[in-house]
Amino acid sequence: xxxxxxxxxxxxxxxxxxxxxxxxxxxxxxxxxxxxxxxxxxxxxxxxxxxxxxxxxxxxxxxxxxxxxxxxxxxxxxxxxxxxxxxxxxxxxxxxxxxxxxxxxxxxxxxxxxxxxxxxxxxxxxxxxxxxxxxxxxxxxxxxxxxxxxxxxxxxxxxxxxxxxxxxxxxxxxxxxxxxxxxxxxxxxxxxxxxxxxxxxxxxxxxxxxxxxxxxxxxxxxxxxxxxxxxxxxxxxxxxxxxxxxxxxxxxxxxxxxxxxxxxxxxxxxxxxxxxxxxxxxxxxxxxxxxxxxxxxxxxxxxxxxxxxxxxxxxxxxxxxxxxxxxxxxxxxxxxxxxxxxxxxxxxxxxxxxxxxxxxxxxxxxxxxxxxxxxxxxxxxxxxxxx
Amino acid sequence: xxxxxxxxxxxxxxxxxxxxxxxxxxxxxxxxxxxxxxxxxxxxxxxxxxxxxxxxxxxxxxxxxxxxxxxxxxxxxxxxxxxxxxxxxxxxxxxxxxxxxxxxxxxxxxxxxxxxxxxxxxxxxxxxxxxxxxxxxxxxxxxxxxxxxxxxxxxxxxxxxxxxxxxxxxxxxxxxxxxxxxxxxxxxxxxxxxxxxxxxxxxxxxxxxxxxxxxxxxxxxxxxxxxxxxxxxxxxxxxxxxxxxxxxxxxxxxxxxxxxxxxxxxxxxxxxxxxxxxxxxxxxxxxxxxxxxxxxxxxxxxxxxxxxxxxxxxxxxxxxxxxxxxxxxxxxxxxxxxxxxxxxxxxxxxxxxxxxxxxxxxxxxxxxxxxxxxxxxxxxxxxxxxxxxxxxxxxxxxx
Numbered sequence: 001x002x003x004x005x006x007x008x009x010x011x012x013x014x015x016x017x018x019x020x021x022x023x024x025x026x027x028x029x030x031x032x033x034x035x036x037x038x039x040x041x042x043x044x045x046x047x048x049x050x051x052x053x054x055x056x057x058x059x060x061x062x063x064x065x066x067x068x069x070x071x072x073x074x075x076x077x078x079x080x081x082x083x084x085x086x087x088x089x090x091x092x093x094x095x096x097x098x099x100x101x102x103x104x105x106x107x108x109x110x111x112x113x114x115x116x117x118x119x120x121x122x123x124x125x126x127x128x129x130x131x132x133x134x135x136x137x138x139x140x141x142x143x144x145x146x147x148x149x150x151x152x153x154x155x156x157x158x159x160x161x162x163x164x165x166x167x168x169x170x171x172x173x174x175x176x177x178x179x180x181x182x183x184x185x186x187x188x189x190x191x192x193x194x195x196x197x198x199x200x201x202x203x204x205x206x207x208x209x210x211x212x213x214x215x216x217x218x219x220x221x222x223x224x225x226x227x228x229x230x231x232x233x234x235x236x237x238x239x240x241x242x243x244x245x246x247x248x249x250x251x252x253x254x255x256x257x258x259x260x261x262x263x264x265x266x267x268x269x270x271x272x273x274x275x276x277x278x279x280x281x282x283x284x285x286x287x288x289x290x291x292x293x294x295x296x297x298x299x300x301x302x303x304x305x306x307x308x309x310x311x312x313x314x315x316x317x318x319x320x321x322x323x324x325x326x327x328x329x330x331x332x333x334x335x336x337x338x339x340x341x342x343x344x345x346x347x348x349x350x351x352x353x354x355x356x357x358x359x360x361x362x363x364x365x366x367x368x369x370x371x372x373x374x375x376x377x378x379x380x381x382x383x384x385x386x387x
Numbered sequence: 388x389x390x391x392x393x394x395x396x397x398x399x400x401x402x403x404x405x406x407x408x409x410x411x412x413x414x415x416x417x418x419x420x421x422x423x424x425x426x427x428x429x430x431x432x433x434x435x436x437x438x439x440x441x442x443x444x445x446x447x448x449x450x451x452x453x454x455x456x457x458x459x460x461x462x463x464x465x466x467x468x469x470x471x472x473x474x475x476x477x478x479x480x481x482x483x484x485x486x487x488x489x490x491x492x493x494x495x496x497x498x499x500x501x502x503x504x505x506x507x508x509x510x511x512x513x514x515x516x517x518x519x520x521x522x523x524x525x526x527x528x529x530x531x532x533x534x535x536x537x538x539x540x541x542x543x544x545x546x547x548x549x550x551x552x553x554x555x556x557x558x559x560x561x562x563x564x565x566x567x568x569x570x571x572x573x574x575x576x577x578x579x580x581x582x583x584x585x586x587x588x589x590x591x592x593x594x595x596x597x598x599x600x601x602x603x604x605x606x607x608x609x610x611x612x613x614x615x616x617x618x619x620x621x622x623x624x625x626x627x628x629x630x631x632x633x634x635x636x637x638x639x640x641x642x643x644x645x646x647x648x649x650x651x652x653x654x655x656x657x658x659x660x661x662x663x664x665x666x667x668x669x670x671x672x673x674x675x676x677x678x679x680x681x682x683x684x685x686x687x688x689x690x691x692x693x694x695x696x697x698x699x700x701x702x703x704x705x706x707x708x709x710x711x712x713x714x715x716x717x718x719x720x721x722x723x724x725x726x727x728x729x730x731x732x733x734x735x736x737x738x739x740x741x742x743x744x745x746x747x748x749x750x751x752x753x754x755x756x757x758x759x760x761x762x763x764x765x766x767x768x769x770x771x772x773x774x775x776x777x778x779x780x781x782x783x784x785x786x
Contacts, residue, residue, distance in 0.1 A: 053574070079574065085604070090563045090597025097567020100552045101504070103574060105567075124557050125564060132545040134538035135758035135783020137552065169759055169768075193761035225764040272765045310773040 029210035037179035037211065038068045038200065041186035042106065044218045046076055049104060052190055055082040055091055056108030056145070065110045066146060066205055092118030092143070096125045096195075099141035104190060109145035112161045112199060119164075126195035127170030142189045147175075147199035148243060148293050149331060149342055158331035158338075160294030162241065165197040166270035166303075172224055173271040175199045177245040179209040181268055184222030192224060199270075201243045225272035229281070233261030236287035236352050239278055239304055241267040244291040244343065251291075251348035260352060270300060278304060279313040288321035289351050293342055296325040319358035324351045424448045425718035429652045433644035435635040435672070440643055441659035445651050452715040455493055455650050457729045459708045462489040462513035464737040465522060466681075469512060469529055469543075473685045477745055478529045482543050483510040487680040490707035491614055492517055494653025495582060498661065502579035504552065504572070506565040508586060509544035510614075511554040518551035522740040532747035538782070539749055540757070550579075559592025561585060562611065566598040569609035569670070580608045580664045582657075588619020590633050599637045599670065606669035610660045611637065613672065614647065616679040621692040634674035641668075647675030648707045651714075678705065757782040 032040075046052045053076075058065045060073035060083040073081040084091040088109065095107035109115045115122060126139045149158040166173040172194055176182040182200070189196035214220060230245060231252055240248040245266045252262035263281045267274065282288050288308060290301030301323030308314055308321055327341045424446050432440040447455075466484040473482045485492070488510070496517040499505075507514050515525050520536045528535030529543050536546050546554040552568060555561040565583025572579040589595060590613050602609045613633040617624055624631045634642035641663075645656040653675060660671050678701045682689030689698070702709075715721045750757070756768045756777045763779040770777045 051574075082605075085597075085600060087597040087600065089594040090566075090601055093560060093563025093594060093598065094567035094570055094601060097506070097552070097564035097569075098571045098574070099567070100506075100564065101568045101571030103571050120557055120560060121563070125555075125560055129553070130761055131757075131759050132537060132541040133547040133553070134536075134540050135761070135781075136537070136547045138761045140761075172760075172764070276766075 029212050030216065031208035032179045032211045032216070033206055033208045034176070034179050034182045034200070035066065035068055035070075035205040037183040037209075038186055038205075039070055039072070040216075041183045041190070042069060042072060043075070045187055045190040046072065046080060048218075049190075051102065052104045052106065053080040053082065053098075054106045054108065055084055055095060057084055057086055057091075057110045059083060059108050064108070066202060068200075068205070069108070088114050088117035089121065092121040093125065095141050095143075096121050096129075096139060099126070099139045099195070100129070100137055104140045104142075106142045106144060106190060109143060111150075111157060111202070112145050112147040113157050113159065115143065115145070115161065122165070122171070122195070122197065123168050127168050130194065131170060138193050139195045140193045142186075142192075142196045142198055144186070144189070144198035145200060146202035146205070148201050148203075149326070149338075150202045152333065152335070152338065153331075154333040155330035160199075160292065160326070161197075162199055162270050162292070163294050163299045163303075165199075166273070166300065167298075168271075170195065171271060172196045172269070173199065174224065174269050175242040176268065177204070177230075177242055177266050179211050180215045181222065181228070181266070183211070183215060184220055185224070185268060187221045188224050191221065196224075199242065203243055204246070222268070225269045225274055227268055227274035227277040228266045229263065229277065230266045231262065231264040233263040233285065235261045235285055236263070236289060236356060237278065237281040237285045238262050238264045238289050238291055238348065238352070239267065239301075240264065240291040241270060241300065242293070244293050247343055247345055248291045248348055250345035251352065254345055254349050255352055260356065262352065267300075273303070273307075275304075275307050275311070278308075279311060279316075282308065282313045283316045286316055286318040287352075287355050288317065289324060289348065289355055290321070291324045291343060291348050293326050296323055296328055299323070299325055301325055319355050322351045322355050324348050421719040421722070422449065425715075425720050427651050427714060427718075429655060430646040430649060432652075432656065433632075433634060435632075435637075435642035435644075436639075437641045437643065441645075441655045445655045447651060447715070447720060449715075449720045451497070452720040453725060453729065455497055455654075456708075456711060456715065456721070456726060457733065458493040458496070458517065459489045459650065459711060460730055460733045461516065461522070461737070462486075462493065463708060464733050465512055465516060465525060468526060468737050468741045470681070470685065472526070472530060472741065472744070478543065478685075479531065480542060481509070482529065482685045483683065484679075484681040484685075485510050485513040487701065487707070488614060488616055488647065488677045489513060490650040490711070491612075491647045491653050491675045491677055494650040494655075495612070495657045497650075497654045498657035499582070500579075500661070501550075502572075502577055503661070504550040504568050504579060504581045505584070506552040506555065506561045506568060506581065507584035508558065508561055508589060509554065509556050510586070511544065511546050514584075515546040515548055515551060515554065518548040520546065520548045520551075522737055523743055526737075526740050526744035527747050530744045530747075531749055532744060533750045534743065534747045538754065538757075540754070559585060559589040559594050562589070562592070562595040562598040563601075565611070566602045566607055566609050566670075569602065569607040570605070572608050573605075578665060580610060580661050582610050582612055584612045584614055586619060587613060587615040587617070587624050587631075587633060588622070588627065590615075590636065591619075591627060599640050599672075602670035603637075603640050606667060608664035609670040610657075610664060611640070611670060611672045613674045614677055615674055616677050618679065618683070618692065620683040621687065621689075623692065632674075634672055637670070637672040640670050640672050642672035642674065644674045644676065647677035648705045648710065650707060650711050677707075753778070753780050754782060756780055761785070 524536040531539040569581035
């Protein structure tokens with residue numbers, strides 16, 4: 001499986017947007033790729049706790065299909081870094097059984113697409129056992145691996161499982177964006193006594209993000225269930241996670257040039273979902289757009305919108321909330337079609353303009369739509385294709 | 388009592404297995420038995436890729452005999468009580484009875500040590516009791532009451548105990564889970580073996596073969612125990628399995644066929660299996676041929692896919708309790724009075740537990756949200772609508 005990540009341009013854009021907008025307090029900071037941050041987290045947690053071990057396809061001698069586990073087999077040996085055959089139901093079940101018996105397995109799915117072979121163990125065996133046993137059998141397992149759309153690998157290898165897994169009580173579901181997220185959240189996941197689904201992104205593995213000395217320290221752990229405000233703004237709230245955070249930040253960058261200031265909330269955790277942070281932001285901006293790569297129906301955006309509807313945050317909205325999501329189609333292979341299936345910054349920018357316009361406020365380059373107007377995509381101006 | 392001591396000592400030391408610890412049973416009445424021990428022949432095992440099988444004869448002390456009889460009678464009685472509770476509509480949902488298969492669990496448990504672990508499928512009431520949960524803990528889980536071993540939150544398929552990981556409701560899922568528990572034994576080098584039980588129905592699930600493969604690759608101390616009771620729900624083994632030699636279906640995993648209706652055979656085979664796994668040879672498959680008297684579950688009368696005569700014939704000729712009783716009586720290991728006394732004690736204990744399992748209350752409604760997470764991070768647990776938020780409760784001690 002070739003690594004198709006890190007187009008140079010994408011990396012550059014990410015670095016630019018980070019430099020411009022990151023609210024991280026990093027003073028002395030060092031660029032670290034998400035891959036290396038994950039590797040650090042695994043290494044530090046394995047050094048810290050004898051019961052932590054890694055298993056999955058190609059995690060040991062091959063150094064990981066995406067090189068996330070590079071060097072760990074050499075350092076920790078066969079006992080703690082275990083290559084499995086291609087047998088997801090089997091090794092996911094083995095990981096859960098080992099967790100029943102008190103170990104802390106980190107179970108790597110080469111991609112989460114293959115976790116469907118093992119979803120019974122993630123949900124029926126891992127998520128429910130603590131409850132069914134009335135607290136007698138904790139299940140401290142982490143399922144991790146790349147999730148969501150890669151590039152050019154078509155329908156069976158490109159989908160987001162955020163909505164699938166975050167549907168299930170008993171699981172905690174994390175979706176890191178930056179290197180800091182990746183390291184701090186993976187360490188938290190490994191230390192957590194409950195089953196955690198940890199959704200990484202292949203496209204982000206090779207992207208460097210600045211990490212502060214604090215984040216580089218081996219005691220750096222992020223809290224599960226807390227979102228991060230990546231960028232403060234007063235006009236509209238963008239809620240996103242994982243790779244979609246990058247899309248939202250780029251859109252925010254673009255919109256800033258038009259005088260629209262977006263508040264970008266990187267969820268970090270899909271379950272528990274930090275709704276307080278969203279509600280506080282909506283109370284400030286009165287507008288909400290969610291951004292995700294997964295399919296729209298019953299998705300993360302749908303959940304956020306439902307929670308807004310059910311809470312006082314609803315009365316803070318000056319316009320209907322919109323979802324920007326992956327298109328409701330299986331992922332096509334052809335480049336031109338694949339591009340249309342995933343949200344890009346201009347899509348987010350267009351959605352923001354439409355939501356703001358619904359209130360009757362017109363911003364530069366934004367079509368003025370009367371209140372109650374049904375906005376059709378083809379009624380919006382064509383956006384520029386920046387990449 | 389003094390007469391008993393040599394045989395009791397023998398029971399503890401005769402096994403080649405360290406730390407032999409069978410469930411304790413009162414044996415004060417065994418002073419009436421006339422012989423302290425006897426040796427029994429075991430129906431020949433069938434071996435797959437093994438040079439040497441378990442011992443084909445076994446010595447049983449009178450104390451062993453009484454203990455094992457007591458456990459057999461107890462398991463049968465628990466299931467009779469369960470069946471009645473179900474018919475009274477006090478047990479809800481599913482209820483799968485173990486009657487007819489008792490010799491598998493009782494013999495295995497008699498050979499197991501404290502360090503060993505067990506995981507099984509949904510026909511788990513008897514195993515749960517043998518792994519240390521009281522009769523009340525089992526029956527009141529079935530009735531969904533607070534004294535249930537899962538506080539009424541698991542139900543009949545989700546019972547747990549020390550070194551006992553359920554009670555699993557998804558056919559075949561326990562196979563890799565058991566291999567994972569075995570991996571933990573090996574990881575910790577604690578010398579334990581995990582007994583992973585499944586039925587002939589689960590024997591065709593793909594993940595069983597995935598588990599065999601990894602267990603063998605990594606030499607996990609896992610004994611895959613196929614309880615072949617002849618039927619997966621209503622489908623007979625001949626209609627479900629291209630090969631019904633389940634002991635050989637691990638291919639590269641050696642296997643043994645055992646007469647699962649003979650508690651002495653299942654005990655000897657289990658001793659052998661523990662020795663085998665502990666010597667670092669990796670996993671083993673044990674097929675225990677047995678029979679299920681009841682239907683698959685309580686909703687199945689068990690008569691459309693087999694004849695009443697077939698069930699009757701097994702009851703009369705191969706019943707694990709009757710046949711064991713005859714053996715130990717005819718060899719004068721025990722007296723009829725001792726067995727009657729055990730029967731009476733078992734009946735009393737189960738009757739009392741049944742009564743309490745009916746009258747205990749269910750747990751408080753707050754436990755709807757009890758122990759969803761060991762470390763809950765949700766501020767509120769959503770109830771049925773936005774105006775009914777719930778709090779997560781920590782019920783089990785967190786230490």
